[in-house]
Amino acid sequence: MKFSTRLIKWYKNQNILMPWRGEKDLYKIWLSEVMLQQTQVKTVIPYYKNWINKFPNIKSAALASEKEILKAWEGLGYYSRARNFQHACKNIVSDYNGEIPLNEIEFLKLKGVGEYILSAVFSIGLGKKLPVIDGNVKRVISRYLGLTNEINSELKNIKSFLDIKIKDVKIPGDFNQAMMDLGRIVCKPKNPNCDICPININCVAFKQGLTQLIPIKLKKKQIPHYKMIIGIIQNNDKFLICKRNSDGLLGGMWELPGGKIKKQESNSTALNRVFSDFGISLKSNSYIGTANHIYSHFSIEQHGYQCDYIKGNLISKNHTEYKWISKGEEVLFPIHKASHKLLAKLKVNYT
DNA sequence: AATTCGTGGAG
DNA sequence: TCTCCAAGAAT
Secondary structure, eight states: OOHHHHHHHHHHHHOOOOTTTTOOOHHHHHHHHHHTTTSOHHHHHHHHHHHHHHOOSHHHHHHSOHHHHHHHHTTTOOTHHHHHHHHHHHHHHHHSTTSOOOSHHHHHHSTTOOHHHHHHHHHHHHOOOOOOOOHHHHHHHHHHHTOOSBGGGSHHHHHHHHHHHHHTOSOHHHHHHHHHHHHHHTSOSSSOOGGGOTTOTTOHHHHHTOTTTOSBOOOOOOOOEEEEEEEEEEETTEEEEEEEOSSSTTTTOEEOOEEEOOTTOOHHHHHHHHHHHHTOEEEEEEEEEEEEEEOSSOEEEEEEEEEEEEEOOOOOTTEEEEEEEETTGGGGSOBOHHHHHHHHHHHHHHO
16 A cells, blocks of 8 residues: 555544644634644633634634734634734625635745645645644654655645655645644654554655654753742732733733842842832732743743732733733733742732 | 743652 | 743844
């Protein structure tokens, strides 16, 4: 049997169910692929279902408020995906009469649509013979062909191999999803189950015992670590939350205000300095707790302090809106994980 | 071209 | 605890 025949036979036999499998609505296929970027299937499923309930089509997504969009994405990470997806939906409503462009060049112009999304949506939704290349596929093919250069310098070899293999496939979407399922379930990063792999016969890495070495990857740089003070600024029964700038890290998300602690600086000194720079004066404070959080390129250690507000309006170049809210109201706002960790400690200690 | 974008799970 | 990395794209 041929490579693709073995692969697709295995795929059909697995019959793995996902909410978007078998879906024909391009909008839903597209949404699933956006959510699945750098995110595991299991994580995406509840977010996908919730999103489809709230925004069942392009128009509803385009008409939603930014707050609703980010709230539906809260906790999923890489929030620019949500903002870009809505931007693209608005673009489709205004410039494409509400219909997703079926032309590759036009679809690629949409925000958040790259080579992967194009290939995934057009192969699964339209039957186009465009191979997808994601982390799974890179791993599977680099092992299958025994590619011993750094994985990202082998992309042309991987693509030319797939371009040939997908030509004689009847259902390109199945071929692509089979490749990704195989990488996720069998050809795993560690301890691949080569014994049950449908394409192990011609796999170079398997035959030569190289599955532990391939794919070859560069070592990641160490990420910096920062200490921060975070304020739960109390004013009567309310506390302050701030909306981050729409660009950059956690764009558009709400958070508890705070800032970095300088080296050799005490927590209380940092607390006074940061909020003095924000333009608000505080009095007595009490320690709430510490919450660590790891981002992709740095990590933080948040030291939370509950403070009593005296006067001043918070002005920060990092934020565009400020709001005093009562405890419990935070569920109405899209708030990032790091702030949620401290809010959880607030509940434990002060209810 | 290298960096910047979250969060959670696996081992 | 530590490291890797997941249906990548934008800058």
